[in-house]
Amino acid sequence: MVAPKSQHSSLNFGQRISLGVSDIVGITYRNLIHMVRTPQLLVFSGIQPIMFVLLFRYVFGGAIATPGGNYVDYLLPGIFIQTSLFGGASTAVGLSEDLKGGIIDRFRALPMSRSAVLAGRTIADLARNILVVVLMLLVGFLVGFRFHGSAAQNIVGMVLVVAFGYAFSWVFAAVGLMVKDPETAQIAGFLPIFPLVFASSAFVPVKTMPIWLQDFANVQPVSVTIDAVRDLVTGVPVGSWLWQSGLWTLGILVVFIPLAVYRYRHI
Amino acid sequence: MAEAVIEVDGIEKSYKTNRALAGVSLRVERATVLGLLGPNGAGKTTLVRILSTLLKPDAGRATVAGYDVVEDAEAIRSIIGLAGQYAAVDELLTGRENLELVGRLYHLSRIERRNRAEEVLERFSLTNAGDRPVKTYSGGMRRRLDLGASLVGRPEVLILDEPTTGLDPRTRIELWQYIEALVRDGTTLLLTTQYLEEADRLAHRIAVIDGGKVIAEGTGDELKTQLGGAVLEVVVADSRKLKEAARWLERLGEGRIRLDETRRLVTVGTEGGARVVVEAGQLLVEAGIEIDDIGVRRPSLDDVFLSLTGHAAGDGSETEENPKQGGTRHGRA
Numbered sequence: 001m002v003a004p005k006s007q008h009s010s011l012n013f014g015q016r017i018s019l020g021v022s023d024i025v026g027i028t029y030r031n032l033i034h035m036v037r038t039p040q041l042l043v044f045s046g047i048q049p050i051m052f053v054l055l056f057r058y059v060f061g062g063a064i065a066t067p068g069g070n071y072v073d074y075l076l077p078g079i080f081i082q083t084s085l086f087g088g089a090s091t092a093v094g095l096s097e098d099l100k101g102g103i104i105d106r107f108r109a110l111p112m113s114r115s116a117v118l119a120g121r122t123i124a125d126l127a128r129n130i131l132v133v134v135l136m137l138l139v140g141f142l143v144g145f146r147f148h149g150s151a152a153q154n155i156v157g158m159v160l161v162v163a164f165g166y167a168f169s170w171v172f173a174a175v176g177l178m179v180k181d182p183e184t185a186q187i188a189g190f191l192p193i194f195p196l197v198f199a200s201s202a203f204v205p206v207k208t209m210p211i212w213l214q215d216f217a218n219v220q221p222v223s224v225t226i227d228a229v230r231d232l233v234t235g236v237p238v239g240s241w242l243w244q245s246g247l248w249t250l251g252i253l254v255v256f257i258p259l260a261v262y263r264y265r266h267i
Numbered sequence: 268m269a270e271a272v273i274e275v276d277g278i279e280k281s282y283k284t285n286r287a288l289a290g291v292s293l294r295v296e297r298a299t300v301l302g303l304l305g306p307n308g309a310g311k312t313t314l315v316r317i318l319s320t321l322l323k324p325d326a327g328r329a330t331v332a333g334y335d336v337v338e339d340a341e342a343i344r345s346i347i348g349l350a351g352q353y354a355a356v357d358e359l360l361t362g363r364e365n366l367e368l369v370g371r372l373y374h375l376s377r378i379e380r381r382n383r384a385e386e387v388l389e390r391f392s393l394t395n396a397g398d399r400p401v402k403t404y405s406g407g408m409r410r411r412l413d414l415g416a417s418l419v420g421r422p423e424v425l426i427l428d429e430p431t432t433g434l435d436p437r438t439r440i441e442l443w444q445y446i447e448a449l450v451r452d453g454t455t456l457l458l459t460t461q462y463l464e465e466a467d468r469l470a471h472r473i474a475v476i477d478g479g480k481v482i483a484e485g486t487g488d489e490l491k492t493q494l495g496g497a498v499l500e501v502v503v504a505d506s507r508k509l510k511e512a513a514r515w516l517e518r519l520g521e522g523r524i525r526l527d528e529t530r531r532l533v534t535v536g537t538e539g540g541a542r543v544v545v546e547a548g549q550l551l552v553e554a555g556i557e558i559d560d561i562g563v564r565r566p567s568l569d570d571v572f573l574s575l576t577g578h579a580a581g582d583g584s585e586t587e588e589n590p591k592q593g594g595t596r597h598g599r600a
């Protein structure tokens with residue numbers, strides 16, 4: 001029997017893109033509804049970084065000497081990135097929950113774009129991330145943080161914060177699809193972030209670390225990005241951090257988007 | 268031969284070392300229903316997942332509406348509707364939102380998907396619950412919504428994995444009527460079930476699958492005649508005499524003999540007729556075995572199933588009788 005021409009194969013590139021976008025909008029909308037209907041999760045994803053701000057600002061801060069001497073301005077860019085990364089990690093949890101609940105089976109049997117489930121998930125997580133970062137900005141202002149850069153520098157800095165978190169969302173999408181269960185995803189998401197955030201310039205200057213650790217801390221993407229953001233928002237001329245951080249962000253996207261989509265196709 | 272919409276040819280699939288499908292071949296003609304009947308672990312869900320492009324076969328070939336499940340998976344997805352064994356609906360969305368999302372992913376226009384969601388809610392008596400989050404639904408409501416979701420895209424091929432599990436009798440019958448209407452309008456359906464009654468009522472053809480193989484195929488009536496024309500049932504007074512009674516009755520039967528200890532019941536496939544009853548009665552009386560009840564009846568699909576697979580559909584006892592079968596349910600892949 002000769003197969004009739006399928007709806008899909010007869011579509012041109014432009015039509016496919018517009019259907020793909022529609023799929024992404026649908027999935028993003030669904031995930032945003034989830035966020036609105038689980039406000040408790042939203043609250044807790046805000047509380048955790050607030051604790052970090054208070055802890056470092058008022059408990060450890062006094063003991064940490066930073067260049068320029070104003071610790072709160074040093075601390076907050078680190079907190080922004082940390083918040084953004086933890087937000088990215090929730091992508092792993094969300095996806096593995098969908099896998100476990102069986103809804104991914106439904107999506108995979110529908111004539112929708114293969115990458116839309118992942119794009120819709122990361123975009124919704126991005127939206128939440130922006131919300132939490134804005135919250136951290138407000139908290140930062142309350143504890144004395146101030147922007148010192150030009151308007152353009154400050155904006156680029158904050159965009160870098162959420163873009164970097166978004167790139168990590170794709171890393172965690174791949175992780176979530178690999179581990180397939182929410183509890184494991186929670187831990188598996190946390191593990192790689194932990195050394196990256198703490199062995200970085202987030203809370204203490206790298207110079208205070210042992211040499212072997214400095215070698216790692218100076219080049220790893222989290223430090224690079226924090227340094228870039230910190231220079232931007234404190235109004236210091238940004239060094240090579242900015243393009244290095246941009247390259248990391250792009251590089252992570254270029255590697256992990258195809259990897260995550262591949263994992264999705266081969267669940 | 269009429270046009271086959273689903274064609275399965277020598278499909279094999281293993282999970283690591285566990286062979287779930289060992290060469291399955293089937294065909295389903297346009298606007299007919301194929302009932303896939305099999306005990307737990309037979310491979311029904313595995314076949315369903317392969318046909319709905321969720322899983323790739325290791326060997327063999329399968330097509331749906333002429334499209335290959337591996338090469339033209341995308342085309343298949345736009346013409347099938349799938350309701351899996353476990354409801355795949357979003358708990359936090361309302362019923363209506365679930366259906367509208369599915370409509371959107373089938374690329375219906377905004378108005379179309381709105382209307383379609385409304386229609387489906389109505390069809391499955393969910394209109395009143397339509398704006399409540401699914402997590403507040405009962406099991407049966409969830410199941411109905413899941414079935415509804417598989418119909419949103421008006422698929423020409425419908426694949427349902429145990430669609431009526433967990434539905435109350437009234438809803439089950441309504442669903443049957445609805446399925447019959449869809450098939451009259453040209454939908455082709457593959458349905459797995461543990462309920463023989465369901466296969467008998469809905470399916471034009473039935474494939475009995477066990478251990479990853481199709482062990483019998485035909486219409487319900489064809490399968491029943493395989494057993495012989497009738498079934499002789501004898502209830503003995505003393506359960507200790509059950510085995511002995513079976514040995515005597517073996518002489519009369521053609522098919523396999525079954526014993527039911529708790530009901531003290533021996534079942535034998537025979538050609539039927541009063542003569543068999545008389546003969547059986549005489550044999551047992553002469554052997555000194557007291558009878559409580561004796562009779563012949565038409566075989567049911569249950570009998571067919573039992574005699575083919577050596578275990579009852581859906582009862583948990585198959586593992587004892589037939590230890591090579593994994594009788595346990597497993598989680599989703």
Ligand SMILES: Nc1ncnc2c1ncn2[C@@H]1O[C@H](COP(=O)(O)OP(=O)(O)OP(=O)(O)O)[C@@H](O)[C@H]1O
Nearest residue numbers: 282287306307308309310311312313593596597600
């Ligand atoms: N994801 C999996 N990983 C490993 N083994 C699996 C997996 N899915 C199914 N199996 C095995 O494959 C065999 C066939 O399973 P399948 O789900 O197809 O059976 P089924 O006929 O649908 O059973 P049921 O009536 O219990 O739903 C079983 O032995 C099962 O244990």
Ligand SMILES: [Mg+2]
Nearest residue numbers: 311312313352
């Ligand atoms: Mg099954």
